[in-house]
Amino acid sequence: METNGVSRRQVLIGTGALAAGTAAAHFTGLLKSAVAKDGKNEKWPWPYEKLDPQKTAEIAYNEWYRVFCGAAVINSVFSQLAEKIGEPYSSFPSDAFVFLEGGQVGWGTICGSPAGANIVANCIIGPRISGADEGHHIAADNMQFYSETALPTFKPASPKITTEIKTTVSDSPLCHISVGKWMKATGYALGSPERKDRCARVAASSAYHLVEMLNAWKDGTYEAKSTFSSAKENGITGQYNCDECHGDNVPEAPQMPKA
Incomplete structure (x- = not known):
């Protein structure tokens, strides 16, 4: 059989080659996935050297103006460790x-500052499923x-x-509530230079506190402080100020x- 100058045999050979190539690509993908899953970056804890909280906070503050809250916190720690280690x-x-900016692409959910800090802690120490739970506890302490803290510190x-940048207590890890309360207390709009600098300082405050806990972990003196568990207390995940948004309709x- 000829089809536009291509014989049936050529079609079959081409089809077989395509199938073989697809299978090889799939198998190669499986190998790459396996290597990625068991790669050296999944050996915890990662090496860590104690950092200066003040220097880290300064980096986070300035980085906020480039990559905003979450990435600023991550960069403030990892950029230094990249130089040291x-x-x-x-x-x-x-x-x-x-x-992570704006509570995840501007949706106002968890603020990028604690989210970024939690990523750092769990990358360095490892997730709780790896056998060490300090990263998990540091994440809870970050939240x-x-x-609970009058931020920025x-x-x-x-x-x-x-x-002068006024401090406020959010009673929530949500960007929407944290920024909203600060805007209400100060009268500054979301796009104002004052609000932006406030959030840069909040990122710096989070980075400072994170490094304090990581340094304590390195010294073997870290002790978890957060004991809150909405799942245990209320039968559902959540934060501890339900009434503020739900009122009596919780x-x-x-x-x-x-x-």
Whole structure:
């Protein structure tokens, strides 16, 4: 059989080659996935040298104006460790986490500052499924620190805004609530230089606190502080200020039957 000058045999050979190539590509992909999963970056903990919290906060503050909150916190730690140690920090794509800005691409959910800090802690120490739970506890402490502390706590050496930046307590890890409360307390709009500098200082405050905990972990003196668990207390994941948004209309979660 001839089809536009191509014989049936040629078609079959071409089809077989395509199938073989597809199978080879698929198999190669499986090998690459296996290598990635068991690669050296999944050996925890990663090497860590103690950092200066003040220097780290200054880096985070200035980085905020380039990559915003989450990536600024990540860069403030990993850029220093890349200089001190090298890999796996040198090739870590910190800038990829710019999407954490605005509570995840502007959706106002978890603020990028604690989110970035949690990424750092769990990359260095490892996830709790790896056998060490300090990274998990540091993440919980990051959330509680952000929620309960009058932020920002950090004042840069060379601030980009000379206006006094008011501090507020968010009682929430959500960007929407944290920024919203600050805007209400100060009267500054979202796009104002003052609001931007406030968030840069919040990122710096989070980086400072993170390094304090990582240094304590390195010394073997870290002790977890957060004991809050909405899942245990309320039967559903959440934060501890439900009434503020829900008012009296807080839905009750169905409870698991007792064994």
